[in-house]
Amino acid sequence: MIYFDNSATTYVNEEVMQTIIEVTKSINANPSSIHELGNRAASLMHQSRMQIASLLNVTPEEIYFTSGGTEGDNWAVKGTAIEKKAYGNHIITTTIEHPAVNESIRQLEQFGFDVTYLPVDKNGVISIDDLKKAIRKDTILVSVMAVNNEVGSIQPINEVGEVLKEYPSIHFHVDAVQAIGKVPFLLGSNSRIDIAVFSSHKFHGPKGTGFIYLKKGRKIAPLLNGGGQENRMRSGTENVAGIAATGKALRLVLTDAISKQEKQKNIRDYLISELSGYKKVVIFSTEAGAPHILCFALKGIRGEVLLHAFESESIYISTTSACSSKNKRNSTTLSAMHVPDSIAVDAVRVSLSDTNTMQEAKQFLSIFKILYKKFQSIHA
Ligand SMILES: Cc1ncc(COP(=O)(O)O)c(C=O)c1O
Structure with missing residues (x-):
């Protein structure tokens, strides 16, 4: 079996799994309970918060646990809108955001x-000039993802931050779900980012857990009201095992991150160079993109047909993004990149993690060669 669908989700790391099992078995109390068992749960959560903060070079008070990327993005966007409504009415985002951002903003x-939706170029990257032109007196939020989940394009987050240094009242939100562990991503006092969103299951942690970074001094309104957990910012009994597992998964993914990224990049670049030798292949990802995502189309063969053909060989890929694939929506990113619908429907995404190997890439390519011939003979 070859699993090449890591942007949809990653497998849970074995050590992380052990943490989930141990914490679930041994620390079953509610961290809000004031007895000894509750204190143990609260203290474990505190340790995880400190661990995550130190790995990201921020303070523990700036980390808020959530149920994952979708909640984090909804909170960043709507929490800013509610909090800053009195100051302005204008939001800037891109045409290639994940639906968690895009749909929140549409609401x-x-x-x-x-x-204002910033367009992207043919490589899926926004322009800083467009951003500068879009900023208004009543702009309250700029939301730009760090790495696009469909084609892997890397957005110029540092440059956006530089521009926004001149507009200190605007909230700068970055969806970092596909970035962490994959590309350099800096938070902390020198960074202009106010809110960054993370999801554990994208870095070998459990599903349904995640966290946001919210810069000290920045305010967003809570969306989940109730018992006042997370410093009265996000109510709901915390998933203690998931939180402990998130800390461990983050530590593991950031250990030797550079060499892991290089390994993925080598595999991705090899796939690009081999696939581009086929006349009917169109490649949408570039070598400048994040190292783990490769989006391409075999012209004339719908993405889901190619996906299932690979599946019958026990190779798992996806049609652009996992959420849009079941909704049968065309890729918003490819359409923003002006890829015609007739080609976008053929797109598939190969997405890697640090455990994939060059051997797997070679096997993928040898299956592709067979499938290519087969599809050509059918269409001849
Ligand atoms: C860029 C991006 N943002 C947000 C999300 C949503 O994260 P979650 O699955 O944790 O809700 C995803 C998931 O695919 C993503 O790729």
Whole structure:
């Protein structure tokens, strides 16, 4: 079996799994309970918060646990809108955000917010000039993802931050779900990022857990009201085992991150160079993109057909993004990159993790060679 669908989700690391089992078995109390067992749960959560903060070079008070990327993005966007409504009505985002951001912003449009969608070039990257032109007096939020989940394009987050240094009242939100462990991603006092969103299952942690970074001094309104957990910012009994597992998964993914990224990049570049030798293959990802994502199309063969053909050989890939694939929506990123729909429907995504090997890439390519011939003979 070859698993090449790591942008949809990753397997849970064995050590991380042990943490989930041990914590679930031995620390079953509610961290809000004031007895000894509750204290143990709260203290474990505190340790994880400190661990995550130190790995990201921020303070523990700036980390808030969530149920994952979708919640984090909804919170960043709507929490900013509610908090800053009195100061302005304008939001800037891109045409290639994940639906967790895009749909949240579309909902705000229904409530009267005005939105500028920054276009991308043919490589799926926004332009800083467009951003500069879009900023207005009433802009309250700029939301730009770090790494696109469909084609892997890396957005110029540091440059956006530089521009926003001149507009200190604007919240800068970055969806970092596909970036962490894959590309250099800096938070902390020199970074202009106010809110960054993370999801554990994208870095070998469990599903349904994640966290946001919210810069000290920045305010967003809570979306989940209730018992006042997470410093009254995000109510709901915490997933203690998931939180402990998240800390461990983050530590593991960031250990030797550079060499892991290089390994993935070598595999991805090899796949690009081999696939580009086929006349009917169109490649949408570039070598400048994140090392783990390769989006391409075999012209004339729908993405889901190619996906299932690989599946019958026990190779798992996806049609662009996992959420859109079941909804049968065309890729928003490819359409923003002006890829015609007739080609976008043929797109598939290969996404790697640090455990994939060159051997697997070679096996993938040898199956591709067979499938290519087969599809050509059918269409001849
Ligand atoms: C860029 C990006 N943002 C947000 C999400 C949503 O994360 P989650 O699955 O944890 O809700 C994903 C998941 O695919 C993603 O790729």
